[in-house]
Amino acid sequence: MSRPYTLYGWHLSYFTGKVRSYLLHKGIAFIDQQVNLFTLMWTIKRQTGAVVMPVLRTPQGAWVQDSSVIIDQLEAAHPQRPVVPVSPVPRFAAYLLEAWCDEWWIPIAMHTRWNYPENYALFEREAGGHLLPGLPKALQRRAVAYVADSLRGKLHAVGVRPEQFAAMDRWTNTMLDQLDAHFAQHPYLLGQQPTLADFSLAGPMVAHLGRDPWPARELVAPRPHLRRWIDRVASPKPGAGDSPHAGEVVPASLKPVFQAIVDEFLPLLEGINKQVWAALPALPPGKALRRGLADVELPMGDARFKRSALPYTLWMAQRTLDVYQAMSPADQNQVHAWLSSLGGERLLAMTIPRLRLQGLRVLPERPS
Numbered sequence: 001m002s003r004p005y006t007l008y009g010w011h012l013s014y015f016t017g018k019v020r021s022y023l024l025h026k027g028i029a030f031i032d033q034q035v036n037l038f039t040l041m042w043t044i045k046r047q048t049g050a051v052v053m054p055v056l057r058t059p060q061g062a063w064v065q066d067s068s069v070i071i072d073q074l075e076a077a078h079p080q081r082p083v084v085p086v087s088p089v090p091r092f093a094a095y096l097l098e099a100w101c102d103e104w105w106i107p108i109a110m111h112t113r114w115n116y117p118e119n120y121a122l123f124e125r126e127a128g129g130h131l132l133p134g135l136p137k138a139l140q141r142r143a144v145a146y147v148a149d150s151l152r153g154k155l156h157a158v159g160v161r162p163e164q165f166a167a168m169d170r171w172t173n174t175m176l177d178q179l180d181a182h183f184a185q186h187p188y189l190l191g192q193q194p195t196l197a198d199f200s201l202a203g204p205m206v207a208h209l210g211r212d213p214w215p216a217r218e219l220v221a222p223r224p225h226l227r228r229w230i231d232r233v234a235s236p237k238p239g240a241g242d243s244p245h246a247g248e249v250v251p252a253s254l255k256p257v258f259q260a261i262v263d264e265f266l267p268l269l270e271g272i273n274k275q276v277w278a279a280l281p282a283l284p285p286g287k288a289l290r291r292g293l294a295d296v297e298l299p300m301g302d303a304r305f306k307r308s309a310l311p312y313t314l315w316m317a318q319r320t321l322d323v324y325q326a327m328s329p330a331d332q333n334q335v336h337a338w339l340s341s342l343g344g345e346r347l348l349a350m351t352i353p354r355l356r357l358q359g360l361r362v363l364p365e366r367p368s
């Protein structure tokens with residue numbers, strides 16, 4: 001009997017939530033391994049070059065890092081119940097939503113976790129037990145405090161800054177209302193079947209907002225359709241969404257979401273792209289870009305928002321644009337017409353330096 005996959009990650013981890021929801025939906029057997037301090041700091045670092053979760057160990061013994069790469073590899077190996085739509089507009093929309101859910105939502109998920117002290121008891125209990133299983137509670141608490149400090153240290157970079165809290169709260173409430181209204185009409189983002197987009201939204205929603213006590217009570221419970229979607233995606237029932245096709249529509253009720261992506265996320269991508277191009281000439285060949293560059297400013301609802309430009313985010317945009325580039329001219333026309341209807345067709349003309357992943361960083365494929 002072959003060994004199953006092992007998913008190394010915690011239930012409270014954003015990107016582990018994405019991959020776990022995907023694996024459960026696909027019905028792929030896996031060991032759900034809560035990662036401990038040794039595995040995280042030693043084994044994973046040695047195997048992937050980064051201290052990060054989730055990481056998937058395949059039955060063949062390969063260690064795969066990055067939720068998007070993990071899902072790509074699993075889709076190739078397990079083509080039944082595909083999670084990527086075939087029709088051009090939903091296909092492109094699924095990847096665009098993946099990029100947005102993975103990157104845009106990070107400050108919101110960090111803000112709703114780290115700025116409400118009542119969330120800490122759950123974090124301390126779970127992370128402590130995972131990091132140092134079986135060791136004294138006092139030691140576990142010290143280890144968790146260390147991890148929590150390092151996570152809090154990243155808040156400013158991703159834009160979680162006191163002067164921006166009010167704008168983030170307004171944005172979150174508006175967006176959650178829009179998602180709740182959508183899920184009142186459709187079981188999943190792109191219709192009847194869960195897609196890559198749903199698993200990506202599981203990152204912020206299943207692992208953070210729908211689980212941390214403060215946002216679960218204050219933000220999610222008042223929105224019952226969103227709550228039910230979170231529960232569906234976190235624990236799919238056998239046979240749910242069991243169809244040979246992934247979602248093949250872009251429902252009209254998602255229009256406000258795509259409008260926000262065009263109005264807010266596209267300027268974020270453009271700001272990062274500008275900084276990355278500017279950083280390339282001084283980058284020694286073969287060296288990765290810093291994880292965070294200077295601040296980029298963009299709209300967030302009715303306000304302006306600042307966060308560090310993360311070159312990795314551009315790799316997610318490249319992934320989305322690769323999907324468009326691989327389409328036939330007729331299919332590209334459909335995607336172009338759809339984005340034009342939102343005023344976002346300039347996304348398709350963006351020139352991004354070709355990037356590849358190196359752990360949590362990116363570097364140009366060819367030396368500049």
Ligand SMILES: N[C@@H](CCC(=O)N[C@@H](CS)C(=O)NCC(=O)O)C(=O)O
Binds near residue numbers: 015016054066068
């Ligand atoms: N883009 C990566 C991100 C993985 C990631 O950021 N994981 C978080 C936990 S949810 C982490 O380990 N962060 C460590 C760090 O940022 O240094 C993915 O899609 O898997």
